[in-house]
Amino acid sequence: PGWFSEMSPMWPGEAHSLKVEKILYQGYSEYQDVMVFQSATYGKVLVLDGVIQVTERDECAYQEMITHLPLCSIQNPKKVLVIGGGDGGVLREVSRYSSVEQIDICEIDKMVVEVSKQFFPNLAIGFEDPRVNLLIGVAFLKNAPEGTYDAIIVDSSDPIGPAQELFKKPFFETVCMALRPGGVVCTQAESIWLHMHIIEDIISNCRQIFKGSVKYAWTTVPTYPSGVIGFMLCSTAGPFVDFQHPVHLIDENDDLNKSMGPLKFYNPEIHSAAFCLPSFAKRVISSK
Numbered sequence: 001p002g003w004f005s006e007m008s009p010m011w012p013g014e015a016h017s018l019k020v021e022k023i024l025y026q027g028y029s030e031y032q033d034v035m036v037f038q039s040a041t042y043g044k045v046l047v048l049d050g051v052i053q054v055t056e057r058d059e060c061a062y063q064e065m066i067t068h069l070p071l072c073s074i075q076n077p078k079k080v081l082v083i084g085g086g087d088g089g090v091l092r093e094v095s096r097y098s099s100v101e102q103i104d105i106c107e108i109d110k111m112v113v114e115v116s117k118q119f120f121p122n123l124a125i126g127f128e129d130p131r132v133n134l135l136i137g138v139a140f141l142k143n144a145p146e147g148t149y150d151a152i153i154v155d156s157s158d159p160i161g162p163a164q165e166l167f168k169k170p171f172f173e174t175v176c177m178a179l180r181p182g183g184v185v186c187t188q189a190e191s192i193w194l195h196m197h198i199i200e201d202i203i204s205n206c207r208q209i210f211k212g213s214v215k216y217a218w219t220t221v222p223t224y225p226s227g228v229i230g231f232m233l234c235s236t237a238g239p240f241v242d243f244q245h246p247v248h249l250i251d252e253n254d255d256l257n258k259s260m261g262p263l264k265f266y267n268p269e270i271h272s273a274a275f276c277l278p279s280f281a282k283r284v285i286s287s288k
C-alpha cells in the first residue's frame with residue numbers, strides 16, 4: 001500500500017523509493033528499529049532504522065563481492081571472522097570454501113538474526129553451516145584472539161547508528177591484531193558518490209594500521225543510495241596480497257557450491273574490474 005522512501009541525513013536531498021505490497025514485520029530491538037516488507041519488484045526488503053539493508057533481488061551483488069573479493073585474494077582460508085552480517089548472507093558465501101574450518105560471526109543485534117531466519121531463508125541458510133559460531137554482542141571484539149584469522153569481513157550498516165564504532169581507528173587496530181600475518185580484511189566502505197570524506201578517513205586510518213596492501217573496490221547495488229557501494233580491502237604485514245588479481249577460483253561444481261546455488265554476481269573479471277575507479281575517486285583514494 002504505497003511507497004517506502006529511504007531518507008537519511010547520510011544522503012541529503014535524495015531518496016530511493018520502493019513500491020510496498022505488504023509490511024511483514026515491524027519491531028524495536030535494543031539497538032534499532034527493524035522492519036521487513038514485501039516490495040513489488042525487489043522481493044522482501046530488510047530495513048534497519050529506515051535504511052535498506054538487503055533486498056532479495058540484489059543482495060547477491062553485495063554479499064558475493066564483500067566475501068569473494070577478500071577470500072579469492074588469498075590461498076586456502078581456514079579461519080574467518082564476520083563482524084555484523086546478522087542476516088546470514090555473508091555466511092552463505094563464506095561456506096562455499098571447503099578450506100574453511102571455522103567461521104566466527106559477531107553480530108550485535110539478535111533480532112536481525114531472528115528476523116532473517118523468519119523472512120530471508122536464502123540468506124539465513126548461512127547459519128546452518130556446522131562451522132559457524134554465532135556470538136551475539138560486542139564483548140568478543142574487546143578481546144578478540146590475536147593473530148588468528150586468515151580473513152575478517154566487516155559487514156556493517158552505516159556510521160550513524162549501532163555500527164558507528166566500526167568506522168573508527170581503534171576498531172581497525174583490533175581487526176589488524178586479530179589477523180595472522182598476510183591476513184586480509186574487507187569492510188563495507190560506503191559510496192564514492194556520497195561519502196568521499198568518510199572514505200578518505202577510512203583510507204588514512206587503514207594506511208597507518210595495515211602494512212600490507214590497502215585497496216578500495218566498488219560495485220553496483222541498485223537499492224543502496226547512489227546505486228553503488230564500496231569495500232576497503234587491507235592486508236597485514238607478511239606475505240604480499242595482490243587484491244586485484246584473484247589467486248583462487250571458486251569451483252561451482254563442488255558440493256558446497258552446489259548446495260548454495262550458482263554465483264549470481266561475482267566472477268574473476270568483475271573481481272579485477274571492481275578496483276578500477278573514476279578519476280574523481282582515484283585522485284583522492286590513490287593519493288592518501
Ligand SMILES: NCCCN[C@H]1CC[C@H](NCCCN)CC1
Nearest residue numbers: 052053089156157190191224225
Ligand atoms: N548483509 C548486508 C548488510 C548491509 N550492509 C549495509 C547496509 C546499509 C547500506 N547503506 C548504504 C549507504 C550508502 N553508501 C550499506 C551496506
